[in-house]
Amino acid sequence: MDESKTTLVGAEKLRALIVDDEAPARERLRRLLEEIDEVMVVGEAVNGMEALERCAALDPDLVLLDVRMPGMDGVETARHLGTLEEPPAVIFTTAYDEYALAAFETEAVGYLLKPVRREKLARAVRHAARLAAPQLTRLAEQSQLGRRRTQVCARLGEQLRLVPVEDVLYFNAGQKYVTMRHRGGRELIDESLRALEQEFAPDFIRIHRNSLVARRYVHSVERSAEGHLFLRLTEGEETLQVSRRHAAEALRQIRTGH
Amino acid sequence: MSAPATAPGNGRGDERDFFLPDFCAARAVLAIVLIAALLGFVLALARQSTADGFWFDLARTTAFLLWAGLLCAAVLCRARPWLAGKALQPGIAWSLTLMVGTIAGLSEVVYLLGRLWTARLGSPSAILPDAHWRFVLPNILIATVVGALALRYFYVSQQWRRSVELEARARIHALQARIRPHFLFNSMNTIAALTRSNPAQAEEAIEDLADLFRVSLNDARAQITLEEEVEIARTYQRIEQLRLGDRLQVRWNVADLPPRSIVPSLLLQPLLENAIGHGIEPLPQGGIVDVRGRLDGATIVLEVTNPTPARTQSPSRRGNRMALENIRQRMELAFPGRAAVEVDDAEGRYTVRLRFPRVGDGPAPGTPARPDGVTPRS
Numbered sequence: 001m002d003e004s005k006t007t008l009v010g011a012e013k014l015r016a017l018i019v020d021d022e023a024p025a026r027e028r029l030r031r032l033l034e035e036i037d038e039v040m041v042v043g044e045a046v047n048g049m050e051a052l053e054r055c056a057a058l059d060p061d062l063v064l065l066d067v068r069m070p071g072m073d074g075v076e077t078a079r080h081l082g083t084l085e086e087p088p089a090v091i092f093t094t095a096y097d098e099y100a101l102a103a104f105e106t107e108a109v110g111y112l113l114k115p116v117r118r119e120k121l122a123r124a125v126r127h128a129a130r131l132a133a134p135q136l137t138r139l140a141e142q143s144q145l146g147r148r149r150t151q152v153c154a155r156l157g158e159q160l161r162l163v164p165v166e167d168v169l170y171f172n173a174g175q176k177y178v179t180m181r182h183r184g185g186r187e188l189i190d191e192s193l194r195a196l197e198q199e200f201a202p203d204f205i206r207i208h209r210n211s212l213v214a215r216r217y218v219h220s221v222e223r224s225a226e227g228h229l230f231l232r233l234t235e236g237e238e239t240l241q242v243s244r245r246h247a248a249e250a251l252r253q254i255r256t257g258h
Numbered sequence: 259m260s261a262p263a264t265a266p267g268n269g270r271g272d273e274r275d276f277f278l279p280d281f282c283a284a285r286a287v288l289a290i291v292l293i294a295a296l297l298g299f300v301l302a303l304a305r306q307s308t309a310d311g312f313w314f315d316l317a318r319t320t321a322f323l324l325w326a327g328l329l330c331a332a333v334l335c336r337a338r339p340w341l342a343g344k345a346l347q348p349g350i351a352w353s354l355t356l357m358v359g360t361i362a363g364l365s366e367v368v369y370l371l372g373r374l375w376t377a378r379l380g381s382p383s384a385i386l387p388d389a390h391w392r393f394v395l396p397n398i399l400i401a402t403v404v405g406a407l408a409l410r411y412f413y414v415s416q417q418w419r420r421s422v423e424l425e426a427r428a429r430i431h432a433l434q435a436r437i438r439p440h441f442l443f444n445s446m447n448t449i450a451a452l453t454r455s456n457p458a459q460a461e462e463a464i465e466d467l468a469d470l471f472r473v474s475l476n477d478a479r480a481q482i483t484l485e486e487e488v489e490i491a492r493t494y495q496r497i498e499q500l501r502l503g504d505r506l507q508v509r510w511n512v513a514d515l516p517p518r519s520i521v522p523s524l525l526l527q528p529l530l531e532n533a534i535g536h537g538i539e540p541l542p543q544g545g546i547v548d549v550r551g552r553l554d555g556a557t558i559v560l561e562v563t564n565p566t567p568a569r570t571q572s573p574s575r576r577g578n579r580m581a582l583e584n585i586r587q588r589m590e591l592a593f594p595g596r597a598a599v600e601v602d603d604a605e606g607r608y609t610v611r612l613r614f615p616r617v618g619d620g621p622a623p624g625t626p627a628r629p630d631g632v633t634p635r636s
Contacts, residue, residue: 021542022444022501028451047542068440070542070567095443114443115450 013040014125017058019051019077020044020066020093025114029064029093029121036122048072049151052080052160060088062128064112067094067145075100075139076146080153080160082136083190089128103142107135137195148199152180154187161187165203169217169233170240171196173210183235207231207250208243218254276342277416278353278409281331290331294323318385326364326401330357350413354405361401365394426591438531448501463500466493473523481592481618484551484558485517491526491549498534505544506534512551519558520618522592528581529562529610536578537564537608558616563609582610589614 016039020026026044033039042058045051047069055063063081067074078090092111094100104111109131110124131139140146151162163182172179177188178196197204197212204212219234221242229242229251242250279286298320302312333356334341341349372386387393445467452460473480473490482490488510495508508530526549533547545565552559582599589597589612597614 021505022448023503024448024451024500027455028447031451031454049542068539070540095447096439114447116447 014038014062015040015042015058015060016062016064016125017042017051017054017060017088018044018064019046019048019069019074020064021046021069022066025066025093029116032116032118032121033064033125035118036125039125048074048077048080049162051077052162055081055084055088056160059086062089062091062125064091064093067092067097067100067143072150073145075136075143076149076151078131079133079136079140079146079149080151080162082131082133083153083155084160085155087130089130091124091128097143097145100143100145103139106142107139109135109139152189152191154180154189163187165200166216168204168214169235170211170213171204172212181236202253205250205253207246208241209245211240213240215254221251221254276338277346277349277413278334278338278341279412280338281335287328287331290327291324294327295320298323314384322364322368326361329364330360330405333357333360350409353409354402357405357408358398358401362394362398365397369393426587441531444501445497448497452500459500463497466497469493470497470527473527476523480523481520482523483517484515484519484521487521487523487526488512488515488551490524491530494527494530502534502538502544505541506538507544507546509546509548512549514553515551515558515560516553516616516619518619519616521558521614522588525585525589525612526560526562528585529560529612532578532581532610533562533564533608537566540567541565553616554613556616557613560612561609563607566603566606566608585612593617 016033018026018029018033018041020029026046030041030044033041039062042060043054045054049072051063051065054060063078065074065077069077072080074092074094078092081087081090090110092100092104092109093114093116094111095114101111103109110128112120112124149165151164152168154161154163163180163184167183169181169183171189171193172181173193178191178193180187180189193206193210193212197206200212203215205215205218207213213231213233217233217235219232222230222232222239224230229247230239231242232239281287281290298316301319301323302316305315334353337352337356341352344352369387369390372383372388375383375386376388382388445463449460449463449467452463470490470493473482492510495506499506530547530549538545538547548561548563550559550561550563582601586597586599589599593614597612600611600613602609602611
């Protein structure tokens with residue numbers, strides 16, 4: 001953390017990205033930031049998805065993130081930003097959000113209340129810090145925002161690849177990484193199966209020690225000659241084995257789910 | 259100064275707040291007749307008259323009680339405005355005195371009739387009393403006891419009604435007066451941005467915000483014309499429009515509404531607010547809200563439709579239900595039993611429909627508490 005702070009307050013200007021779905025709010029933040037010497041506004045984004053794209057393209061040092069945005073909210077956007085190799089520092093902005101404010105306080109995350117005051121903005125910019133992934137997860141839980149992500153993020157080198165959760169067929173844990181199989185292919189992600197299970201229950205069902213399947217893609221349950229249970233999915237040809245230990249609970253969830 | 263038309267009474271002067279019911283009302287008269295008949299029956303039974311004397315005793319007692327009850331009602335009805343002007347304890351004392359006096363007078367007249375009967379026919383009547391004090395005194399005592407009990411009953415039930423009403427009013431007020439902090443701070447932020455880039459627009463936004471808050475801080479039971487209510491909703495839309503830009507489109511279709519009809523204030527605006535908050539804001543591309551108003555015979559139908567985003571989070575639904583419940587309660591208060599809130603949630607469109615009677619077209623005399631600041635714009 002200390003290292004990130006020293007890089008932020010360097011000799012060069014901080015490159016800032018403004019993310020807010022409301023035009024007047026972006027306009028005002030831009031004007032205020034332009035009055036602060038250490039900062040240079042490099043771009044704007046109107047929602048979380050666009051923010052992630054702009055971050056990949058512009059590589060800003062600092063992102064001012066509105067908490068309430070359509071589609072992907074600010075906290076979820078921050079969680080995805082946190083998976084970048086060199087994530088930017090984040091300052092949240094909000095007009096009023098009881099839960100989010102309490103969460104920002106307890107996690108000591110930088111935030112600003114709209115309408116933003118110039119002095120507070122300047123101070124927040126100087127103290128802005130990168131957020132660690134566990135901190136962001138706790139933040140999501142406490143703020144009741146972005147707790148259940150709409151997208152799962154895979155990293156390909158410096159690029160982020162976002163896959164909508166509803167396109168994911170299953171997660172499979174290998175030796176080191178978790179494979180995410182989705183309608184467009186498969187991706188390696190750096191997350192634990194247990195955390196994914198907690199976040200996406202009851203839409204995903206644990207069928208084996210190493211696999212989590214999306215209930216909506218379960219087509220049928222089959223039994224092999226040896227007596228093993230398999231799931232056939234509505235997409236793709238492969239079948240997934242259901243372990244004995246998880247069979248009863250998994251079958252119950254599949255049946256009651258629809 | 260926008261004082262509400264009827265300030266809550268301080269116990270004096272306000273007839274509606276008086277503990278004695280209106281005995282001139284048809285319902286009250288019917289109740290008295292029924293009570294007299296039942297009481298006559300009970301008394302006749304209690305005296306254990308012989309099988310032969312029972313019907314005779316019943317008729318005699320009931321006839322007297324009917325006269326007593328109706329006379330008391332008539333006296334109290336006439337004296338009610340005068341009694342209502344008194345403080346509580348003198349009011350009760352005078353009411354009791356009037357009742358006892360009426361019954362004493364009636365007893366005296368009945369006794370005199372009995373005397374007259376005896377003088378004319380030579381033998382005492384079986385129906386009318388012949389002993390003076392043995393008839394009049396017990397009647398006065400009974401009148402005192404029963405009258406005191408009745409007054410106590412009226413007082414307690416009026417207190418109960420009043421506390422129920424106050425509670426309902428407080429609850430509605432609490433619901434309505436809740437200024438959505440999110441809306442307030444977002445608007446302030448928009449205005450802060452506009453003050454430099456577009457001062458004229460910022461000025462207009464402040465005026466709109468002031469109009470909106472004036473109505474929202476008004477008496478929860480304030481009534482305004484439909485035209486004014488539509489204008490409040492449009493004011494609200496203008497503020498949100500600044501914030502949301504092209505994402506928000508509202509199609510107004512309210513030309514068929516009777517502009518002078520009277521409605522509780524803030525009926526349409528919360529519906530529009532819900533539609534924008536739950537239907538438009540969660541959509542990155544925005545959407546269209548339809549506001550439709552029409553006249554269906556003597557019923558006004560107001561409809562607000564918004565697109566439903568795929569993922570609806572539970573907190574917003576709760577907020578929506580609360581707003582609808584609030585509107586339902588206030589409509590019920592304004593149009594008891596004649597208003598309805600309907601919800602259609604189908605095929606990606608969410609519609610709330612209000613039905614309520616068209617009332618008070620024209621200058622509408624005696625309409626309470628109109629918000630001063632709301633002037634229709636051109």
